[in-house]
Amino acid sequence: MDCLNLFLLFTFTFACSSIISTRADLPGTWELVLADAGISSMHTAVTRFNTVVLLDRTNIGPSRKMLGRGRCRLDRNDRALKRDCYAHSAILDLQTNQIRPLMILTDTWCSSGQILADGTVLQTGGDLDGYKKIRKFSPCEATGLCDWVELDDVELVNGRWYGTDQILPDGSVIILGGKGANTVEYYPPRNGAVSFPFLADVEDKQMDNLYPYVHLLPNGHLFIFANDKAVMYDYETNKIAREYPPLDGGPRNYPSAGSSAMLALEGDFSTAVIVVCGGAQFGAFIQRSTDTPAHGSCGRIIATSADPTWEMEDMPFGRIMGDMVMLPTGDVLIINGAQAGTQGFEMASNPCLFPVLYRPTQPAGLRFMTLNPGTIPRMYHSTANLLPDGRVLIAGSNPHYFYKFNAEFPTELRIEAFSPEYLSSDRANLRPVIEEIPETVRYGEAFDVFVTVPLPVVGILEVNLGNAPFSTHSFQQGQRLVKLTVTPSVPDANGRYRVGCTAPPNGAVAPPGYYMAFVVNQGVPSVARWVHLIA
Structure with missing residues (x-):
């Protein structure tokens, strides 16, 4: 049909x-x-x-x-x-x-x-x-x-x-x-x-x-x-x-x-x-x-x-x-x-x-x-x-x-x-909130992100950078998502979780610019904060 x-x-x-x-x-x-x-x-x-x-x-x-x-x-x-x-x-x-x-x-x-x-x-x-x-x-x-x-x-x-x-x-x-x-x-x-x-x-x-x-x-x-x-x-x-x-x-x-x-x-x-x-x-x-x-x-x-081939699906x-x-x-x-x-x-x-x-x-x-x-x-x-x-x-x-x-x-x-x-509303208790994140990070730099989550965190909190592409004619020119290397989240005395992150290593992985930084908990992303990635 x-x-x-x-x-x-x-x-x-x-x-x-x-x-x-x-x-x-x-x-x-x-x-x-x-x-x-x-x-x-x-x-x-x-x-x-x-x-x-x-x-x-x-x-x-x-x-x-x-x-x-x-x-x-x-x-x-x-x-x-x-x-x-x-x-x-x-x-x-x-x-x-x-x-x-x-x-x-x-x-x-x-x-x-x-x-x-x-x-x-x-x-x-x-x-x-x-x-x-x-x-x-x-x-x-x-x-x-x-x-x-x-x-x-x-x-x-x-x-x-x-x-x-x-x-x-x-x-x-x-x-x-x-x-x-x-x-x-x-x-x-x-x-x-x-x-x-x-x-x-x-x-x-x-x-x-x-x-x-x-x-x-x-x-x-x-x-x-x-x-x-x-x-x-x-x-x-x-x-x-x-x-x-x-x-x-x-x-x-x-x-x-x-x-x-x-x-x-x-x-x-x-x-x-x-x-x-x-x-x-x-x-x-x-x-x-x-x-x-x-x-x-x-x-x-x-x-x-080294030997790329196309895998087909419908x-x-x-x-x-x-x-x-x-x-x-x-x-x-x-x-x-x-x-x-x-x-x-x-x-x-x-x-x-x-x-x-x-x-x-x-x-x-x-x-x-x-x-x-x-x-x-x-x-x-x-x-x-x-x-x-x-x-x-x-x-x-x-x-x-x-x-x-x-x-x-x-x-x-x-x-x-x-x-x-x-x-969806049934996942609201899983949605993280970014409380603190650097506005600017350099390539390869280690930095911390602090978040709160309504329910206790189970598993790893991801920190993912998505850029803003130019959308036209069924293609997002320049579109990119980079999943950062992170450490397991650690609760602090203020009820927040600290996630240790490492910025992308170079401009080939993530060209310089402004990225939406999302924290993702069990498949549920936060509202992003804009982060400026520079050399």
Whole structure:
């Protein structure tokens, strides 16, 4: 039975409430965070001030949020509005759920981004006047007036439309790929653009090398996946260090709409496991087929193994455009998307409303758990981001060229949050509270975390660092979770538990920047505290 029919079979009428519990027998709950954000977020990022940057295109005509204060964007080449007084970016305050409009000048359609070591959101490329643009958003307190800054003194060497960004061990960012751009370049700039023939070698008629999946491995090289192939790339020498076997099941990158995540790094941090899940059938994009069933296969590979091979599994549902979000526990939430079609405007059908939990420590065949379904289809241009309180923020969905509300799958302005089972009321007594943690830690530094827990602690308290990735087009650019080496917790005279921790050893394990530090007790995470990891 497909996702939508299964949802219709079990959905029941619910009272008007901000909490929606659609299937009481399935884990997780849904919450309406904001009924009208004014814009549909194609790109989303969480900041260290517990705010969320929402970003859409500029050339879509009116949004539903005015810029205010007399501000307007003037662009005589804009196809929709020459004088545009509507917001196409905004900041969401997670404490009040209030929206403040932001000013973005150039087109960010299908662009890329990353969070820099100082917490600044770096935003690169786009379409038309945004093709070579570099933008920055330096976040501030929710009451501040920080806004986008478009750089005039530097631009991309190659235009980047559907590219991918990844922060590197030294805090710089590699910017890779994009339509017609089989190169890499860096921010801050260095050595111009460098040819990267791998992307040209895997290109096909439906451009399945776009938005390549890029993961920084703990050995300092990059795992890069495009179409159905992957390589280990030594960016310092611009050489392929290793070619991986092809992944069965056809292409997985845009527009074939799979997703990917690197599992949590732990232990001695020498092992990196990559998972690639879902995707459209080959040819669905070329044929503009909206009802071709998606496939649900997942490949899992130990990228650092001497003899890496793909281990194949099947998800409970075929899925395209699913987001893979690393949870504080090390499990992966697969959410959003559809069961048929492909990426692109008006190109998908049969929304998959059921999230799925991928539990990497379980044996093969037992790793997937179906979760409580939502009620809002999240199709093309949806996003998903982990929040410091352990929820996952769900935004966007606009499968149309312009904002369109009279449609089977309308432009979506509502923002939701999904709460995994670890936030259920019956686990509240297990939830730790971080009472004290350093605001800044250095690589390899030993430090203590002090926590309280309602019930006595049984077992080891984990301390896990999760960064804030840039979420767009079913991939969390730069996403990372690092499980720190810890000592057993020790109670002190104040009723707190002291956990001794050791910071990650270097920037290849965890690039410099701000991380959400979670303490996890028996699978239940605390509310995170932001920690600045520096050299």
